[in-house]
Amino acid sequence: MSSLIKFKIDGKECMAEAGTFIVEAARQNSIYIPTLCNMPGLKPKGSCRICTVRINGRLMTSCTTPVADGMEIESGSLDIIELRKSIVELLFVSGNHFCPACEKSGNCELQALGYLYQMMVPRYPYDFPLRAVDASSPKIIKDQNRCILCKRCIKSIKDEDGKSFFAFRSRGNHLEVVLDQELAATMTDEQAELAMQNCPVGSILVKEKGFATPIGKRKFDKQPIGSDIHV
Amino acid sequence: MEKIVRQIIEKYGSDPNRLMDILIDIQEQYGYISRDAVALMAQHLNMSQVDVEQTITFYHFLSTRHRGKYAIYLNNSAVAYMFGRQAIKDAFEKELGIKFGQVTEDGAIGLFDTACIGMNDQEPAAIINNKVFTKLTPYRVREIIRHMREGKSLDELMNESYGDGKNQHPYLQTMVSSNIRRKGMILSDDYVMGKVLKTILPNISPEAVIAEIKHSHIRGRGGAGFPTGFKWEFCRKAKGPKHYVVCNADEGEPGTFKDRVILTEKPELVFEGMALAGYAIGGDEGILYLRYEYRYMKDYLESVLKTMKEQNLLGDNIGGIDGFNFDIRIQFGAGAYVCGEESALLESLEGKRGEPRDKPPFPVEKGYLNQPTIINNVETFATAVRIIENGGEWFTQFGTEDSTGTKILSISGDCMFPGVYEVNWGFNVSDMLDMVGAYDVQAVQVGGPSGTLIGPDEFHRTLGYSDLSTGGSMIIFGTQRNLLKDVVLNFMEFFIDESCGSCSTCRNMPQVMRNKLIKILNGNGVKKDLSDLKEWSKVLLASRCGLGQTAGNPIVSSLKNFRPLYEELLQKEVEFDEGFDLVASVQGSCKYVGRVPKFHHHN
Numbered sequence: 001m002s003s004l005i006k007f008k009i010d011g012k013e014c015m016a017e018a019g020t021f022i023v024e025a026a027r028q029n030s031i032y033i034p035t036l037c038n039m040p041g042l043k044p045k046g047s048c049r050i051c052t053v054r055i056n057g058r059l060m061t062s063c064t065t066p067v068a069d070g071m072e073i074e075s076g077s078l079d080i081i082e083l084r085k086s087i088v089e090l091l092f093v094s095g096n097h098f099c100p101a102c103e104k105s106g107n108c109e110l111q112a113l114g115y116l117y118q119m120m121v122p123r124y125p126y127d128f129p130l131r132a133v134d135a136s137s138p139k140i141i142k143d144q145n146r147c148i149l150c151k152r153c154i155k156s157i158k159d160e161d162g163k164s165f166f167a168f169r170s171r172g173n174h175l176e177v178v179l180d181q182e183l184a185a186t187m188t189d190e191q192a193e194l195a196m197q198n199c200p201v202g203s204i205l206v207k208e209k210g211f212a213t214p215i216g217k218r219k220f221d222k223q224p225i226g227s228d229i230h231v
Numbered sequence: 232m233e234k235i236v237r238q239i240i241e242k243y244g245s246d247p248n249r250l251m252d253i254l255i256d257i258q259e260q261y262g263y264i265s266r267d268a269v270a271l272m273a274q275h276l277n278m279s280q281v282d283v284e285q286t287i288t289f290y291h292f293l294s295t296r297h298r299g300k301y302a303i304y305l306n307n308s309a310v311a312y313m314f315g316r317q318a319i320k321d322a323f324e325k326e327l328g329i330k331f332g333q334v335t336e337d338g339a340i341g342l343f344d345t346a347c348i349g350m351n352d353q354e355p356a357a358i359i360n361n362k363v364f365t366k367l368t369p370y371r372v373r374e375i376i377r378h379m380r381e382g383k384s385l386d387e388l389m390n391e392s393y394g395d396g397k398n399q400h401p402y403l404q405t406m407v408s409s410n411i412r413r414k415g416m417i418l419s420d421d422y423v424m425g426k427v428l429k430t431i432l433p434n435i436s437p438e439a440v441i442a443e444i445k446h447s448h449i450r451g452r453g454g455a456g457f458p459t460g461f462k463w464e465f466c467r468k469a470k471g472p473k474h475y476v477v478c479n480a481d482e483g484e485p486g487t488f489k490d491r492v493i494l495t496e497k498p499e500l501v502f503e504g505m506a507l508a509g510y511a512i513g514g515d516e517g518i519l520y521l522r523y524e525y526r527y528m529k530d531y532l533e534s535v536l537k538t539m540k541e542q543n544l545l546g547d548n549i550g551g552i553d554g555f556n557f558d559i560r561i562q563f564g565a566g567a568y569v570c571g572e573e574s575a576l577l578e579s580l581e582g583k584r585g586e587p588r589d590k591p592p593f594p595v596e597k598g599y600l601n602q603p604t605i606i607n608n609v610e611t612f613a614t615a616v617r618i619i620e621n622g623g624e625w626f627t628q629f630g631t632e633d634s635t636g637t638k639i640l641s642i643s644g645d646c647m648f649p650g651v652y653e654v655n656w657g658f659n660v661s662d663m664l665d666m667v668g669a670y671d672v673q674a675v676q677v678g679g680p681s682g683t684l685i686g687p688d689e690f691h692r693t694l695g696y697s698d699l700s701t702g703g704s705m706i707i708f709g710t711q712r713n714l715l716k717d718v719v720l721n722f723m724e725f726f727i728d729e730s731c732g733s734c735s736t737c738r739n740m741p742q743v744m745r746n747k748l749i750k751i752l753n754g755n756g757v758k759k760d761l762s763d764l765k766e767w768s769k770v771l772l773a774s775r776c777g778l779g780q781t782a783g784n785p786i787v788s789s790l791k792n793f794r795p796l797y798e799e800l801l802q803k804e805v806e807f808d809e810g811f812d813l814v815a816s817v818q819g820s821c822k823y824v825g826r827v828p829k830f831h832h833h834n
Binding site: 181 | 278284729739769810
């Protein structure tokens with residue numbers, strides 16, 4: 001059933017199977033396009049906008065757009081990189097991200113992107129919003145200060161009936177991800193662990209466990225994010 | 232309680248896709264949606280409780296807290312303020328001893344702000360338990376509250392005469408006026424209900440209908456302007472067991488109210504247009520997605536549907552055409568501007584949060600319940616009927632080459648005669664202002680907050696898809712208005728309130744820009760703030776939907792066309808600042824620890 005098609009990313013000839021989402025097709029061709037809300041195996045939603053590329057003059061998210069034959073994709077141009085950096089900065093100022101005190105430091109995708117785009121000081125004023133930390137459930141801590149509302153936990157952590165543990169609440173800049181209290185009581189250790197793993201930042205932490213891997217030996221401490229893809 | 236909630240759930244077949252209806256019924260029954268009701272819904276619809284709540288908390292008119300026996304929603308659009316909204320707000324608060332956002336201690340009356348309710352031609356206006364009260368004055372406020380306290384019914388509170396035209400219909404009886412000031416093919420009195428369905432359709436094929444629509448070159452009247460004929464053709468050709476016709480009556484763009492008027496005065500024309508579209512695309516189910524602000528039309532519109540069914544204009548074998556079956560139901564929204572975006576509307580139709588979908592796939596391929604779906608504006612359906620009645624060629628004589636036909640404008644603000652005006656495309660702004668009696672005009676907001684703010688040097692421009700494109704909202708501001716404070720800031724607040732929050736860009740950037748605008752309005756702006764606003768707004772272009780992409784427009788467009796208004800507020804000859812006041816920021820902690828810091832560079 002394989003039907004390979006040709007397309008270009010920043011002028012480079014690429015090939016992938018028709019229907020593959022651009023972000024994955026790029027990966028197969030050793031080109032890294034940054035992602036935050038996207039996760040392999042989950043239906044993409046294109047909400048963080050960090051994977052934005054330009055196709056035919058239009059900005060599109062590469063996690064939700066399939067490659068097409070002859071497509072010319074612009075991903076590495078200066079203004080696209082600037083846009084991605086802006087989005088990283090926007091996510092930093094709209095929450096309370098204090099990396100040195102965060103359990104996820106070194107494993108955090110947002111922090112890693114901050115380094116990748118050499119963010120020094122965000123250009124936008126800090127919002128310093130007042131956000132809660134919900135430690136009421138037996139297995140996990142949900143720290144709203146760090147949540148970037150990527151929806152990965154909502155889409156991936158479900159019980160055996162397919163019910164979601166997590167969901168959005170409210171909208172706009174009041175939006176938050178909350179945990180179902182009833183279901184939280186039934187959460188297994190495996191589900192808690194998976195929820196923490198799937199969180200790109202330090203918003204979901206498993207209780208009574210911390211710094212198992214010391215700072216300095218973590219995923220992005222040695223290699224920048226995306227270096228496993230980009231050659 | 233359990234029994235009633237259960238009945239409501241069963242009324243909608245325990246179908247999670249009908250969650251909006253279930254929630255609205257519960258909200259109306261109890262004035263809020265209790266935790267127990269949430270638990271029951273979760274149980275019967277096989278969802279988690281947070282999953283039910285994420286839909287509730289998305290919509291402005293749904294609440295998990297009691298909103299009062301009388302819930303008063305006072306419009307907070309810019310035009311409402313221009314016509315005395317502040318005095319009305321103060322009167323309500325004084326009379327009740329509570330602030331907006333609160334409910335009186337006895338649970339009787341609640342006060343809430345709400346975005347434009349489609350009454351810009353008769354502001355200040357409020358919705359009280361689904362009834363609209365227009366042209367409010369402080370005296371009327373005191374009277375309404377007094378009558379509520381006396382236990383009078385809402386109908387008794389409407390002691391003024393009913394509005395004009397069909398607003399007096401026994402099923403409508405509302406204070407709202409249609410204010411039709413100029414008629415064209417849509418609002419004209421020569422429409423004969425059923426003529427197209429009964430006498431024309433039996434003689435032409437669905438393909439011929441689409442060809443005629445294409446020939447007319449009509450483009451979508453909601454604002455985006457997609458060619459209607461192509462949309463219908465794509466949908467007809469798309470594969471799927473069901474095809475749906477959806478009418479977008481969510482008109483939430485502040486300043487637009489023409490769909491309210493069309494649905495009041497010509498609902499048959501709209502429904503006939505939907506049936507016509509059903510014939511064209513091969514669909515047998517139509518849904519009118521109506522904004523909750525127009526809930527007062529429910530009984531009236533349902534009575535119209537009933538009449539049309541009795542006359543075989545809906546139902547089975549319409550007009551005697553074998554197999555032409557088409558029915559329409561009304562689905563209400565619950566207060567979310569973003570649901571006017573077609574894919575967000577579909578999510579809402581399916582009982583979910585109104586978050587726009589990623590495109591492709593487009594609704595014509597995968598729409599409602601993943602089936603091929605056309606979504607058109609109220610005005611588009613109405614116009615389609617006149618096109619099929621008179622022919623595509625006839626239609627092209629109206630308007631301009633690239634914008635054929637007529638457009639119904641909702642005109643409000645500083646003018647003598649606010650209301651709806653049906654004009655040919657190609658009308659210029661200057662003529663429009665003369666038509667409505669607008670003098671000493673400082674600016675016109677074309678196409679609502681997501682559109683453009685233009686000044687007198689652009690009043691020669693014409694309305695049309697190639698020049699000033701508009702869904703119909705035209706708001707006029709006189710020279711006495713403070714554009715940045717009274718208009719731009721109000722519009723930015725609107726976008727902040729109405730973002731679905733899904734995209735990082737639209738969730739955060741409008742707030743960043745609004746804060747900078749406030750900084751400038753407070754006299755603390757510096758030159759760099761203006762270049763920042765222009766640069767930073769570009770991030771919004773990476774948002775998924777039109778709301779996000781245009782959420783910076785109030786500032787972007789006023790900065791482009793009214794730059795001196797910003798410049799005169801800036802600190803003189805200051806290019807740049809740190810963005811915050813260090814001395815003020817540390818004052819609290821210094822006082823607490825008893826230290827006196829030295830700021831050498833601030834000497």
